[in-house]
Amino acid sequence: MSVKPRPRGKLVAIGGAEDKSAKAAILGRVLKLSNSETPVVGVITTASSIPDEVYPAYEEAFDALGAGEVLDVRIRERRDADDPKMVEMIRRCDVLFISGGDQMRLTSIFGASKSLEAIRSIYHEGAVIAGTSAGAACQSTTMVYGGSAIDSLRKGAVKMSAGFGLIEGVIIDTHFLERGRFSRLMEVGATNPEYLGIGLGEDAAVLFEGGIIKAFGPGHVILVDSSRITSCNVFDLSDGEAVSVHNVVMHALVEGDGYNLADRQVLSAKQLGAESLELKDAYT
Amino acid sequence: MSVKPRPRGKLVAIGGAEDKSAKAAILGRVLKLSNSETPVVGVITTASSIPDEVYPAYEEAFDALGAGEVLDVRIRERRDADDPKMVEMIRRCDVLFISGGDQMRLTSIFGASKSLEAIRSIYHEGAVIAGTSAGAACQSTTMVYGGSAIDSLRKGAVKMSAGFGLIEGVIIDTHFLERGRFSRLMEVGATNPEYLGIGLGEDAAVLFEGGIIKAFGPGHVILVDSSRITSCNVFDLSDGEAVSVHNVVMHALVEGDGYNLADRQVLSAKQLGAESLELKDAYT
Numbered sequence: 092m093s094v095k096p097r098p099r100g101k102l103v104a105i106g107g108a109e110d111k112s113a114k115a116a117i118l119g120r121v122l123k124l125s126n127s128e129t130p131v132v133g134v135i136t137t138a139s140s141i142p143d144e145v146y147p148a149y150e151e152a153f154d155a156l157g158a159g160e161v162l163d164v165r166i167r168e169r170r171d172a173d174d175p176k177m178v179e180m181i182r183r184c185d186v187l188f189i190s191g192g193d194q195m196r197l198t199s200i201f202g203a204s205k206s207l208e209a210i211r212s213i214y215h216e217g218a219v220i221a222g223t224s225a226g227a228a229c230q231s232t233t234m235v236y237g238g239s240a241i242d243s244l245r246k247g248a249v250k251m252s253a254g255f256g257l258i259e260g261v262i263i264d265t266h267f268l269e270r271g272r273f274s275r276l277m278e279v280g281a282t283n284p285e286y287l288g289i290g291l292g293e294d295a296a297v298l299f300e301g302g303i304i305k306a307f308g309p310g311h312v313i314l315v316d317s318s319r320i321t322s323c324n325v326f327d328l329s330d331g332e333a334v335s336v337h338n339v340v341m342h343a344l345v346e347g348d349g350y351n352l353a354d355r356q357v358l359s360a361k362q363l364g365a366e367s368l369e370l371k372d373a374y375t
Numbered sequence: 376m377s378v379k380p381r382p383r384g385k386l387v388a389i390g391g392a393e394d395k396s397a398k399a400a401i402l403g404r405v406l407k408l409s410n411s412e413t414p415v416v417g418v419i420t421t422a423s424s425i426p427d428e429v430y431p432a433y434e435e436a437f438d439a440l441g442a443g444e445v446l447d448v449r450i451r452e453r454r455d456a457d458d459p460k461m462v463e464m465i466r467r468c469d470v471l472f473i474s475g476g477d478q479m480r481l482t483s484i485f486g487a488s489k490s491l492e493a494i495r496s497i498y499h500e501g502a503v504i505a506g507t508s509a510g511a512a513c514q515s516t517t518m519v520y521g522g523s524a525i526d527s528l529r530k531g532a533v534k535m536s537a538g539f540g541l542i543e544g545v546i547i548d549t550h551f552l553e554r555g556r557f558s559r560l561m562e563v564g565a566t567n568p569e570y571l572g573i574g575l576g577e578d579a580a581v582l583f584e585g586g587i588i589k590a591f592g593p594g595h596v597i598l599v600d601s602s603r604i605t606s607c608n609v610f611d612l613s614d615g616e617a618v619s620v621h622n623v624v625m626h627a628l629v630e631g632d633g634y635n636l637a638d639r640q641v642l643s644a645k646q647l648g649a650e651s652l653e654l655k656d657a658y659t
Binding site for chain 1: 452453477479480482486491516520534538563565569570601603604607609610
C-alpha cells in the first residue's frame, strides 16, 4: 500500500490444532526461526477461556523442542495488558506465541495497550511472532471473527473487525478445510478484492517474510485471490441475500510452496530457489 | 502503528448532506485546501446508484466554487476501474471527491484496481482526497458498512469490512447524530479499543493532516475513544447479546477544534495555535 519499513522479525500464522508432540513440525520450526539455540518463548493464552489447560501444554511442548525458557504471559483483562511486568516479559521474548481461543478476546483486551505496543516493537526489532487459530486470525489489519461455515456467501454473514495490524493486505482464516470455511473468504474478497484471503488448514502454517508467504507443515494453505473478480453483486443485496462473485482465483499450497504478495504469483519450491534453501537451513 | 512516510496530500471526511450552494462552507474549503486558484476536481460517484443525478449537482457546486475544471470519473464496474482513461483522469486531479451511496460499492469495485492505486498515489504526492458519507466511511483500513442505529451495541450488530486504507487507526461513521449511530462506534471500540471512532454529523467534516484531526463545517464531530475502557464482555457473548463496555470517552468537536491522534488529546482552537491560523489562511 505504501512504503513502510519492513519488520526485521518473522510472523507465523498457524491454522490450529498443530501437533504439540516432540515431532511437532510447525512448533519446532517456529523456534528455529528465532536463530537462537535456546530461545526465550513467551506464551499468550488470552484468547482462551481455559488458560490453565492451554499454557502447560505449550510449556511442555516448547521445553521439549529446546526452548531456553518458557514464560507464562498471563493477561486476562485490560489492566493486565498495561502491567509493566507483562510488558517486560514480552520484551524478553525471542519467540512470542499466541494461543487459540477467541480472537475478539485478543483485540478487545490488547487493543491500545502497552503489551500490544511491546509485541509490535519486538516484531520490528527481530522477534518471531507466531499464533495459532485465534492467535493467527488476529494478525491482520481487518480480521474475521465469525460467520457460519455452512453458507457465509450471504451478505453480512461474515463477521469482521479490526485486528492487530501486524500484516497488511491479507485476511487470515483458520481450521479452514476442516470446517469448510471457503465461503467466508469468498465473501471477504467480494467486499474488498484487494485483500488476499489466507485459509489455513489445521496443522498448516505460513511464514510472512519480506513480501513472500511460505507454506509449511503437514496441512494445506488455501489462498483466495479476489483481485481479478470481474463482477460481484454484494452492494446490491440486503443482509442475508446470496452473493454472486465471478472469477475468484484459489491456490492450495503445501509445504515448500510460496506466494509473492505484491504480484500475486504462486512460487513453487523450485522458484523460491535460494530463498527456499535458506529457509531449509533455518528449519533443520 | 509504525513509521510510515506521511502522505503529502490532505484527506477530508464529510458526514453527508453537505451544503452544495454557493455558500457551501465545507466544499469551498475542500477546494481551497488544494492551494490551487483553479483546481481540477474529479468526482467519483461509484457509491451511488443514481450517478446521473449526483454528478451534475457536484459539477454545478464545484463550478460555482471556483474549480478550474470538473471531471466525471464515471466508474460503474470493476472493468472501468482498470480503464487507463479513468486512471489518467484521476492522475490529473488536484482534488478528488468521492460521493455518498454505498461504501461496499466503492470497496468491491475499486479493490485491487489501477484506479485505487492512482488515488493512493496522488494522495501521497499532494492531492486533496475528500469524500462524503460512503465516500468518507471507505477511507479507513477497517470500515463500517452497516448496523442498525437503534441498538448496535449487540455482538455482531455492526457490519465491518476492509476499506481503502487511506487513514489508519480510526473508523469513520457518518450521518452520526442525525441517525443516532453512537452505539455503532461503541461496539466498534469494544471489539478493538485501539481504533478511534469518528462520528461525523451531517454538514460536518474533519481534515486529517500530520497526525492531527481538525473539525470544520457547521455540524458536529463526535469522537469515541475506547482506548481507556476498563472492561468489556464482548468476547463472552453470542451474536445478538447486549455488549457491556465501561469508561468510553467521547468528545463533541465543532469548527476549529482539533485532536491529536497519537496522544488522544483534544486541541482547542487556541491550542492548535499557529497551525490553526495557517488553516484559516487556507480556508478564506
